[in-house]
Amino acid sequence: xxxxxxxxxxxxxxxxxxxxxxxxxxxxxxxxxxxxxxxxxxxxxxxxxxxxxxxxxxxxxxxxxxxxxxxxxxxxxxxxxxxxxxxxxxxxxxxxxxxxxxxxxxxxxxxxxxxxxxxxxxxxxxxxxxxxxxxxxxxxxxxxxxxxxxxxxxxxxxxxxxxxxxxxxxxxxxxxxxxxxxxxxxxxxxxxxxxxxxxxxxxxxxxxxxxxxxxxxxxxxxxxxxxxxxxxxxxxxxxxxxxxxxxxxxxxxxxxxxxxxxxxxxxxxxx
Amino acid sequence: xxxxxxxxxxxxxxxxxxxxxxxxxxxxxxxxxxxxxxxxxxxxxxxxxxxxxxxxxxxxxxxxxxxxxxxxxxxxxxxxxxxxxxxxxxxxxxxxxxxxxxxxxxxxxxxxxxxxxxxxxxxxxxxxxxxxxxxxxxxxxxxxxxxxxxxxxxxxxxxxxxxxxxxxxxxxxxxxxxxxxxxxxxxxxxxxxxxxxxxxxxxxxxxxxxxxxxxxxxxxxxxxxxxxxxxxxxxxxxxxxxxxxxxxxxxxxxxxxxxxxxxxxxxxxxx
Numbered sequence: 211x212x213x214x215x216x217x218x219x220x221x222x223x224x225x226x227x228x229x230x231x232x233x234x235x236x237x238x239x240x241x242x243x244x245x246x247x248x249x250x251x252x253x254x255x256x257x258x259x260x261x262x263x264x265x266x267x268x269x270x271x272x273x274x275x276x277x278x279x280x281x282x283x284x285x286x287x288x289x290x291x292x293x294x295x296x297x298x299x300x301x302x303x304x305x306x307x308x309x310x311x312x313x314x315x316x317x318x319x320x321x322x323x324x325x326x327x328x329x330x331x332x333x334x335x336x337x338x339x340x341x342x343x344x345x346x347x348x349x350x351x352x353x354x355x356x357x358x359x360x361x362x363x364x365x366x367x368x369x370x371x372x373x374x375x376x377x378x379x380x381x382x383x384x385x386x387x388x389x390x391x392x393x394x395x396x397x398x399x400x401x402x403x404x405x406x407x408x409x410x411x412x413x414x415x416x417x418x419x420x421x422x423x424x425x426x427x428x429x430x431x432x433x434x435x436x437x438x439x440x441x442x443x444x445x446x447x448x449x450x451x452x453x454x455x456x457x458x459x460x461x462x463x464x465x466x467x468x469x470x471x472x473x474x475x476x477x478x479x480x481x
Numbered sequence: 482x483x484x485x486x487x488x489x490x491x492x493x494x495x496x497x498x499x500x501x502x503x504x505x506x507x508x509x510x511x512x513x514x515x516x517x518x519x520x521x522x523x524x525x526x527x528x529x530x531x532x533x534x535x536x537x538x539x540x541x542x543x544x545x546x547x548x549x550x551x552x553x554x555x556x557x558x559x560x561x562x563x564x565x566x567x568x569x570x571x572x573x574x575x576x577x578x579x580x581x582x583x584x585x586x587x588x589x590x591x592x593x594x595x596x597x598x599x600x601x602x603x604x605x606x607x608x609x610x611x612x613x614x615x616x617x618x619x620x621x622x623x624x625x626x627x628x629x630x631x632x633x634x635x636x637x638x639x640x641x642x643x644x645x646x647x648x649x650x651x652x653x654x655x656x657x658x659x660x661x662x663x664x665x666x667x668x669x670x671x672x673x674x675x676x677x678x679x680x681x682x683x684x685x686x687x688x689x690x691x692x693x694x695x696x697x698x699x700x701x702x703x704x705x706x707x708x709x710x711x712x713x714x715x716x717x718x719x720x721x722x723x724x725x726x727x728x729x730x731x732x733x734x735x736x737x738x739x740x741x742x743x744x745x746x747x748x749x750x751x752x
Contacts, residue, residue, distance in 0.1 A: 290620055294583055294621065298580065312569060317561035318565055320593070348631075350565065
């Protein structure tokens with residue numbers, strides 16, 4: 211009972227597993243099963259009391275959404291099948307991840323964003339987080355994901371996992387956010403094309419604004435925007451005092467250490 | 482545009498696909514793939530303008546839910562994994578059905594009950610159907626299912642597909658309800674054990690109340706109640722003037738004819 215109260219009162223940690231970590235981005239509909247299995251073990255081992263997982267779409271959601279212009283809204287009926295297929299692809303990826311979590315005895319409970327969130331011009335106006343909050347209270351690990359959702363202005367759109375993370379963090383007063391991506395963190399330039407790129411270990415909101423120009427050059431292919439879009443979304447949470455740690459989810463034990471709040475290579479963004 | 486208006490204004494048909502139709506009830510986690518494929522074709526061929534599909538759990542949801550006492554609510558933490566596994570099994574079955582619908586070019590869109598419905602003592606108190614309504618408006622076929630859901634009184638429970646059907650029908654002012662099961666309809670006794678059992682072709686609410694005693698003997702194994710529970714739930718919709726047609730979903734073309742409102746062997750319940 212004491213433990214249940216502690217759990218009730220504690221602030222949740224939000225862990226984002228990027229599509230570039232849990233899927234093979236270059237191969238359509240291909241999960242990175244090894245990474246998923248390892249991450250499920252790391253999450254299980256870390257035994258975080260209140261944890262919310264949000265995952266991206268990678269090679270499941272993005273190619274289909276892009277092909278049908280889902281992020282640009284409803285234009286004609288031919289897109290309906292595209293929306294349905296995007297949604298189904300995300301269900302498949304979510305199911306694979308949840309299966310891995312269940313195998314590690316993590317009581318994962320999927321909350322499907324498109325079932326309760328309607329955006330306006332691709333932005334969450336307000337959402338009812340009672341299901342997520344109640345799942346946490348009972349001891350579940352809610353799992354959400356970037357999804358094809360309805361939009362009151364443009365019919366439908368893509369809700370990015372990063373917007374979801376920021377919104378969840380602010381609404382549920384998260385303790386901190388951990389973002390698992392396929393690079394070590396935020397660099398001074400795009401590390402994939404520029405050898406002089408340096409990892410930024412600590413950065414404040416103010417410094418981040420100064421760095422913005424350089425970051426704009428580090429765009430990654432992503433229907434919802436690359437690293438810049440990611441950081442822009444997350445800055446809203448940082449402004450509310452919630453620190454964001456970006457770590458490499460493809461390297462073993464980074465997520466594990468981050469969950470335990472141990473020192474780990476990555477980028478820490480604080481207010 | 483005219484078609485879109487018609488679609489907006491039309492009253493939806495609600496089709497329930499019972500777990501006994503789309504799964505092999507005796508084999509855990511086994512879909513009845515042949516029935517699913519045939520039904521997807523029948524639904525596609527019928528071209529209903531506004532259609533909502535609700536499916537049951539059969540050998541996916543029920544055995545796991547029963548094993549962990551999910552319908553009886555939260556008693557201890559050991560049930561958490563049971564809830565998660567029930568939920569995941571239902572995701573799997575839903576994914577198989579939706580895949581078959583997509584293959585027949587039906588723009589199916591899953592709305593996950595546990596993501597937006599919280600019951601109280603296993604009853605839906607009120608639910609926000611805006612996502613379902615908006616999906617219909619855009620031309621999608623919303624797909625829902627009996628699910629493990631949170632409950633404000635007992636922690637969690639099982640929400641039956643039949644309760645969902647009645648609630649959807651009343652809230653969205655459905656034109657009619659079609660229930661696909663593994664028998665031809667409602668009998669005067671249990672047709673599986675009693676040779677003298679006769680199919681009831683037409684029945685009014687009043688007659689149904691008189692028959693209740695006999696029906697109670699036709700109980701089928703189902704964590705959410707058998708045929709009696711099914712009919713009790715649906716009677717709420719009939720009281721609101723929404724007719725319910727029970728047909729055999731395992732026999733080809735029954736669902737197809739029912740969707741077209743053609744004459745078909747079954748039980749029609751009217752006010």
